[in-house]
Amino acid sequence: MHTKFFLILFSVVSFAQAQSSLFDDTYLHEIRVTSTETNLWDLMSTDYEDNYPDVPYREVTVEIDGTILENVGIRQKGFSSHFFSTTNKKSIKINFGKFVSDQRYDKVKKINLTNGVGDPAIVKDKIAYDMFRQHGVPAPRVSHVKIYIQEVYWGIYAIIEQVDKRYLKRNYADKTGNLWKNMGNLHYIG
Numbered sequence: 218m219h220t221k222f223f224l225i226l227f228s229v230v231s232f233a234q235a236q237s238s239l240f241d242d243t244y245l246h247e248i249r250v251t252s253t254e255t256n257l258w259d260l261m262s263t264d265y266e267d268n269y270p271d272v273p274y275r276e277v278t279v280e281i282d283g284t285i286l287e288n289v290g291i292r293q294k295g296f297s298s299h300f301f302s303t304t305n306k307k308s309i310k311i312n313f314g315k316f317v318s319d320q321r322y323d324k325v326k327k328i329n330l331t332n333g334v335g336d337p338a339i340v341k342d343k344i345a346y347d348m349f350r351q352h353g354v355p356a357p358r359v360s361h362v363k364i365y366i367q368e369v370y371w372g373i374y375a376i377i378e379q380v381d382k383r384y385l386k387r388n389y390a391d392k393t394g395n396l397w398k399n400m401g402n403l404h405y406i407g
Contacts, residue, residue: 239281239323239376240358242343246376248311248330249280249365250291257367262307265293274315286322290315298334306332306372309364310379327379330364332372339375346377355388 239246254260257275265272274290290312293299298308309330313320322328333339342359349356357378364371378384385392 239325239328240360240378242360245373246282246360246362247280247365248362249368250277251280251367252277255367258305261291261293265299265307269299274312276316279311279313281322284322286313286320288316288320289313294329295332295334298332302334304332304334308332308334309374324383325378326383327381329377329379330362330374331377332374339373342375342377357384 250257252275254275257277261275264275272292272294274292277289277291278285278287279289279291280286292310292312293307294310295308298304298306309332310327311330312327313322314326331339331342336342339361342357343361346356346359357380359378360376362374362376364374380396382392385394385396
């Protein structure tokens with residue numbers, strides 16, 4: 218009796234992982250980034266340093282939990298992890314539709330991969346955003362992922378949903394309006 222139950226449970230878990238969403242938090246996702254540019258990370262770092270805040274995307278192939286997407290945009294992102302951290306593990310933005318306009322993964326165009334600067338356990342975003350949603354406040358979805366860049370293990374990151382028109386459409390009746398991003402000090406100007 219116990220053996221049959223275990224086999225059924227194992228089958229359900231395996232099926233759930235194969236059919237799951239990018240924001241399914243019941244397991245650790247895996248993203249593998251490959252490029253014809255062998256020094257991809259160094260190029261991304263230079264792109265960031267030379268062009269911040271208008272950092273260009275590099276074109277790569279991304280494999281997410283076994284699904285391969287080609288012509289995907291990737292770049293480093295963030296501010297604190299670049300200027301206040303000594304680690305080489307920088308936050309990353311992936312734009313599935315940067316080079317193929319209608320390309321999406323799990324109905325999402327962009328994701329943010331945060332590196333955990335100031336949060337070594339990489340859980341604060343997950344806890345806070347889940348708490349907001351549990352109390353009826355819209356918040357980005359979050360899960361976790363192992364990242365490999367050019368077959369080198371890069372670490373564990375949090376996947377955070379991009380707040381954009383798709384996010385607004387999913388969470389509000391209307392996707393129009395203002396989206397504000399704090400790029401410095403917000404001073405009252407009247």
